[in-house]
Amino acid sequence: MFKYVNDVSNIAHNIIKNTISRNTALDATLGNGFDTDFLSALFKRVYSFDIQKHCIENYKQKHIDNVTLINDSHANMDIYIKEPIDFAMFNLGFLPGGDKSITTNYESTVKALESTLKLLTCNGIVTIALYPGHEAGKIERDRLLRYAAFLPKQVYGVLHHSFINRENNPPELRVIEKK
Numbered sequence: 616m617f618k619y620v621n622d623v624s625n626i627a628h629n630i631i632k633n634t635i636s637r638n639t640a641l642d643a644t645l646g647n648g649f650d651t652d653f654l655s656a657l658f659k660r661v662y663s664f665d666i667q668k669h670c671i672e673n674y675k676q677k678h679i680d681n682v683t684l685i686n687d688s689h690a691n692m693d694i695y696i697k698e699p700i701d702f703a704m705f706n707l708g709f710l711p712g713g714d715k716s717i718t719t720n721y722e723s724t725v726k727a728l729e730s731t732l733k734l735l736t737c738n739g740i741v742t743i744a745l746y747p748g749h750e751a752g753k754i755e756r757d758r759l760l761r762y763a764a765f766l767p768k769q770v771y772g773v774l775h776h777s778f779i780n781r782e783n784n785p786p787e788l789r790v791i792e793k794k
């Protein structure tokens with residue numbers, strides 16, 4: 616078992632542990648709630664979005680006080696979040712074990728990312744887990760790569776992690792830090 620080079624979600628979680636400010640976090644895709652669980656243990660307040668009602672309803676059963684659940688697209692996040700964000704997690708693609716036709720897409724992801732970058736604090740971090748193993752995920756990965764490549768380097772550090780010795784388009788992780 617690898618301790619560091621394992622799963623993109625774990626790598627993102629390790630990055631979160633190094634964040635300086637621990638006030639507000641965003642989980643742009645709640646899904647089964649594993650990332651929200653992790654964030655809620657570290658941050659004072661967590662906003663979690665999902666377009667699938669059952670994801671929201673399942674998570675509600677946990678009654679976690681510092682998590683605000685929003686059953687809407689993350690593309691509309693500027694309606695709901697009016698405060699600075701220290702950390703944002705975009706775990707893209709479809710829900711593992713769920714309906715594979717309900718997947719994130721480039722247009723709404725970029726809209727959410729733009730809103731996030733505006734609210735991101737100094738040294739705030741965004742992690743984006745990408746899944747190019749399916750067709751929609753490949754398009755999203757390629758377009759987001761182009762989008763992130765043009766973020767001004769004076770303001771944003773952008774790092775891309777990929778497994779170069781694995782087959783079948785393994786997941787990738789992009790990390791953006793605001794100066």
Ligand SMILES: C[S@@+](CC[C@H](N)C(=O)[O-])C[C@H]1O[C@@H](n2cnc3c(N)ncnc32)[C@H](O)[C@@H]1O
Pocket residue numbers: 642643644645646647648649650651664665666667670687688689690706707708709710711717718719720723724
């Ligand atoms: C890979 S899963 C997320 C995994 C999750 N973070 C976890 O810990 O289980 C992707 C989720 O994104 C959701 N999703 C797709 N498009 C979305 C959108 N525009 N806004 C918010 N959530 C979306 C899907 O419904 C799905 O639950």
